[in-house]
Amino acid sequence: MSDLLTRAYAPAEFRRQGHALIDQLADYLERVDDYPANPYATPEESLEEFRALLARGAGAEEIFERVIARSVHLHHPAYLGHQVVPPAPLSALSDVAASLLNTGMAIFEMGRPGTAMERLVIERFAELLELDSGAGGFLTSGGSLANLTALLAARARHESRDGGGRYCLLVNEHAHYCIERAVRVMGWGADGIVHVPTDDHLRMRTELIDGLLQDARDRGLTPIALVGSACTTATGTYDPITALADAAEKHQLWLHIDGAHGAAVRLDPARRHLVEGLERVDSLTLDFHKMLMAPAITTGLFFRRGTDAYRTFQQRAEYLLTATEEPEDWANIARRSFECTKRMLSLRIFTLLSVYGSQLFVDYVSRVGELGQELARGVNRRPELELFMPPDINIVCFRFHRPDLDLASRNGLNGLIRTRMTESGQTYIVQTTLDGEVYLRCTLTNAFTTTAELDAMLEQVVALGNEWLALRANLGA
Ligand SMILES: *Cc1c(COP(=O)(O)O)cnc(C)c1O
Numbered sequence: 001m002s003d004l005l006t007r008a009y010a011p012a013e014f015r016r017q018g019h020a021l022i023d024q025l026a027d028y029l030e031r032v033d034d035y036p037a038n039p040y041a042t043p044e045e046s047l048e049e050f051r052a053l054l055a056r057g058a059g060a061e062e063i064f065e066r067v068i069a070r071s072v073h074l075h076h077p078a079y080l081g082h083q084v085v086p087p088a089p090l091s092a093l094s095d096v097a098a099s100l101l102n103t104g105m106a107i108f109e110m111g112r113p114g115t116a117m118e119r120l121v122i123e124r125f126a127e128l129l130e131l132d133s134g135a136g137g138f139l140t141s142g143g144s145l146a147n148l149t150a151l152l153a154a155r156a157r158h159e160s161r162d163g164g165g166r167y168c169l170l171v172n173e174h175a176h177y178c179i180e181r182a183v184r185v186m187g188w189g190a191d192g193i194v195h196v197p198t199d200d201h202l203r204m205r206t207e208l209i210d211g212l213l214q215d216a217r218d219r220g221l222t223p224i225a226l227v228g229s230a231c232t233t234a235t236g237t238y239d240p241i242t243a244l245a246d247a248a249e250k251h252q253l254w255l256h257i258d259g260a261h262g263a264a265v266r267l268d269p270a271r272r273h274l275v276e277g278l279e280r281v282d283s284l285t286l287d288f289h290k291m292l293m294a295p296a297i298t299t300g301l302f303f304r305r306g307t308d309a310y311r312t313f314q315q316r317a318e319y320l321l322t323a324t325e326e327p328e329d330w331a332n333i334a335r336r337s338f339e340c341t342k343r344m345l346s347l348r349i350f351t352l353l354s355v356y357g358s359q360l361f362v363d364y365v366s367r368v369g370e371l372g373q374e375l376a377r378g379v380n381r382r383p384e385l386e387l388f389m390p391p392d393i394n395i396v397c398f399r400f401h402r403p404d405l406d407l408a409s410r411n412g413l414n415g416l417i418r419t420r421m422t423e424s425g426q427t428y429i430v431q432t433t434l435d436g437e438v439y440l441r442c443t444l445t446n447a448f449t450t451t452a453e454l455d456a457m458l459e460q461v462v463a464l465g466n467e468w469l470a471l472r473a474n475l476g477a
Contacts, residue, residue, distance in 0.1 A: 017060050018096075024061065028068050029075060029089065036425035037078040039070050046070070072428055078453045080442040081428035083233070083261055083395070088293040090355060091348040095295055098344035105342045106334035114344035115331050121349045125286070125300060128358055129266045132279050136306020136330075139298060139345040140337050143260030143287045144178035146301040147227075149312050149338055150283035151182050153303070154225040154254035156311040165222030170194045170212060172204045172239055174232045176258060191221060201389050202235050202434075204228065206243035213251055225254040230275050231262035234432045234441065235388060236372075236395030238262065242277035257281045260299070264291040265393055267358075268366045274392055282308065291365055291394075291445075294348040309336040364447055368394040371444035371454075378454050384462045388434060394444040397432060400465035411438040417464045427457045 007013060041049070049070070053063060073079055074086035098114075105111030105118070118139050126135040140146050155167060167188050171179050173195035183192040194216055196204040209226070216223050226248050228239035241257060248255035257263065257278065263286045265271045266278055278284065284302040288294035303309045313335065334340055352360060372394040379385045379398045388397035399414045415438050418431045432441045440461065 020061050021064055024064055024068065025089075032073055032075045033077065035069065035073050035076060037076040038072050038081070038422060038425045038428035040423050040425045041070065074446065075448075077446055077449045078427040078457065079446050080444065080449070080453075080457060081430050083290045083443045083445060084296055085289055085291065085293055085445050087289075087295040087348075088352055088360075090351050091294050094347040094351045095343075098347050101344070103344060104340075105344060106332070106340045108331035111333075111342075111344065114346055115333060117344075117350040118333065118346035119330060121346045121353065122300060122302070124353060124358065125349075126302060128361070129263065129284075129286070129302070130279055131284070131302055132304045134305055135302055137284075137300060137302035137309055138333050138336050139342075140301055141299065141339060141342065141345075142297040143176070143258065143285050143290075143299050144181065145338055146260070146285040146299045147176075147178055147256070147258055148182040148185060149301055150256045150285060150303075151179075151186065151225060151227075152312040153283060153308055154256060155186065156314065157254060157308065158222075158224040160311075162222075165224075166191065166220060167224050168192045168194050168216050168221045169225040169227055170196050170209060170216075170223060171227040172196055172202070172229050172232060172237075173198055174202045174234060174237070175227060175229050176233050176260070179227055179258065191219070194221075194223070198237075202232060202237045204239045204244070206240055206247060209247045209251075223251070223253060225256055227256045227258060228281075230257050230259040230265075230278075231392060231395070233261060234395075234434065235397050236262065236391055236393050237389075238265075238274040238392055241275055241281065245277050245280035248282075254283070255281045256283045256285075258285050260285050260287040261290045261395070262393055264361070264365050265369065267362045268369050269362075270366065271369050271393060280304070288349055291368065292349070292361055293352060293364055294345075298345045298348055312336065313338075367447045368444045371447075371449055372396055374451060375442060375444060375454050375458075378451075378458050382458060382462055384465055385458065388439050396442045396444070397434065397439040398442075399437070399439045400461055402469070407436070411436075413465060413468055414438040414440060416468060417461055420464050421457075421460060424460075426460065427453070429457065 053066060074084060103111045103114060105114045108115050122137050140149065168191060169183065171193060180193050194212055196208060196212060199205055213223050226244050228241055228244045230241065231238045245255055263275060263278065263284060266275050282304050286300040286302065288298035288300065289296040329335055372391040375396045376387055376391050379387050384400055385398055386401040399410065400417060401410060405413065415431065418429065418440055421427060421429060430441045432439055
């Protein structure tokens with residue numbers, strides 16, 4: 001046996017490396033405030049740094065140390081950027097176990113524990129989300145893939161009833177781009193997506209749906225689905241689910257809700273009204289890596305009628321799937337999911353549910369929702385700043401604004417503020433463009449963010465904006 005192989009698999013080596021890594025990570029969590037929230041580096045600098053490590057065969061501890069130091073620190077309380085959650089440490093530990101065991105989960109006999117836990121996680125969350133009692137589903141790799149899978153199920157149901165056609169769906173013009181991608185993957189072409197105009201909160205104007213459906217049919221299209229967002233990615237806007245469900249019923253359309261980011265708000269007593277009617281939707285996407293404390297990527301796809309989950313992939317790979325005609329062959333998950341080999345995603349949630357209970361998720365979702373309100377209050381207290389809209393949850397868009405700035409100036413200025421903040425590394429925020437206007441965008445994803453971090457970030461925005469205006473005035477512009 002090769003010495004290298006023996007060493008790479010030696011339990012003693014694993015024990016040593018493992019203890020060292022856990023110590024490193026625990027130290028990191030204790031001292032995360034000492035790091036810049038967003039250590040800045042150019043692509044070339046990053047490449048050179050890691051090329052050098054590889055060239056001299058750096059040890060595991062040094063590699064981990066460097067990766068930790070150079071990463072965006074989601075666990076830092078001044079991390080206010082993209083929607084990915086700082087995972088609960090136990091959920092991350094679960095991943096180590098899942099990776100080492102690496103059992104895959106296409107068929108029950110390869111992934112018995114993962115399959116059993118997946119069913120229990122789905123059942124528990126169907127209850128917490130107060131879905132229909134017949135609801136079911138599975139875990140899959142990302143909101144984008146879940147949305148595509150759901151839309152394939154919608155098409156399959158349509159085809160089982162009414163045959164073909166040139167299909168289209170109706171969706172919020174500000175929906176996540178993956179819906180449009182799904183439409184293209186399904187070969188529906190540019191006509192396959194009908195955008196529903198929005199109101200000043202960027203919610204779908206559901207009163208336009210009847211007319212848009214008629215118009216689509218007049219153009220020879222067959223509408224088969226409505227897609228709502230709960231919430232949209234850019235602004236955290238919730239489409240009105242009850243009105244969408246009424247329209248779907250009236251026109252016999254499939255209603256899919258892309259709740260990748262925000263369907264979890266159902267757990268928050270103060271904000272659950274935002275997803276009123278959720279129990280009526282045909283399918284629902286929910287990312288556990290956005291608002292439910294799991295590492296990326298962990299997505300639940302739920303169906304109101306659990307058996308609808310079997311519609312998507314009716315053709316069989318016989319060598320994997322038993323020849324049973326039983327539609328509820330729940331234990332062979334590859335009958336429903338895109339993946340063949342799949343990570344044991346369920347362990348990430350199962351451990352949290354079992355050790356801390358579902359109240360943990362309620363506390364998290366409530367806390368980050370409150371932080372959204374807190375940030376909005378901070379923006380409103382500062383005359384130089386302006387909210388895009390009062391936030392529904394933990395996504396907040398705002399900008400530096402003065403009435404005398406023209407469009408090019410205010411867009412340039414807010415873009416510059418964001419660039420300078422990224423380079424400074426003290427905090428991490430992002431930006432988005434809404435109807436041609438540049439806004440700064442925060443997602444409050446770290447439950448341990450406090451008013452102090454929010455105020456420091458807002459002060460930095462105000463200071464950078466004023467500095468630039470003073471400079472411009474000095475230059476006599
Ligand atoms: C994040 C997000 C997605 C994409 O999900 P992934 O898990 O990144 O594939 C889709 N829709 C919405 C509304 C999102 O917020």
